[in-house]
Amino acid sequence: MHPATDPSTTPVYGVRPSKPGLYLGLFHGRDTPHQTMHGWGFDGPAIGPLRYFHTTYACSVHVEFFSPTDAQLFTGTHDTLMDLAINGDLLCFDGKLYGDWTVYWVSPEECHRPLDTFRQNVRTNELRRQAKPIPWDEDS
Numbered sequence: 001m002h003p004a005t006d007p008s009t010t011p012v013y014g015v016r017p018s019k020p021g022l023y024l025g026l027f028h029g030r031d032t033p034h035q036t037m038h039g040w041g042f043d044g045p046a047i048g049p050l051r052y053f054h055t056t057y058a059c060s061v062h063v064e065f066f067s068p069t070d071a072q073l074f075t076g077t078h079d080t081l082m083d084l085a086i087n088g089d090l091l092c093f094d095g096k097l098y099g100d101w102t103v104y105w106v107s108p109e110e111c112h113r114p115l116d117t118f119r120q121n122v123r124t125n126e127l128r129r130q131a132k133p134i135p136w137d138e139d140s
Contacts, residue, residue, distance in 0.1 A: 021049025026044030028101050041098075044047040050063050067080070
């Protein structure tokens, strides 16, 4: 069992993380295996950045964090290895169960940009344009 993660410091699936890398996103969350679901449940954490993600016989998941500091957010220790159990068809993490999970890559360009403390008008964190700017008449 892992210690309760602090939602204010851990990335949430569906929200841009601040660091690039490989992430395990948990969603369609519930509190008990037989909970009656009304809707899709809740979003869980975006666990990472990870060095790897590995599943064994659809009964356990093994991950390794790149950084002991990132591991601390999710495990409560600086141990970079973490094992997650699968209960039936649900992945278990932090006392919650998730019906869906995905492994995905976040590039540096997709990361949440830090707030601009020196700007009068704060930039949004929408996807930034890559390469050369596109003229307004072509931007549709």
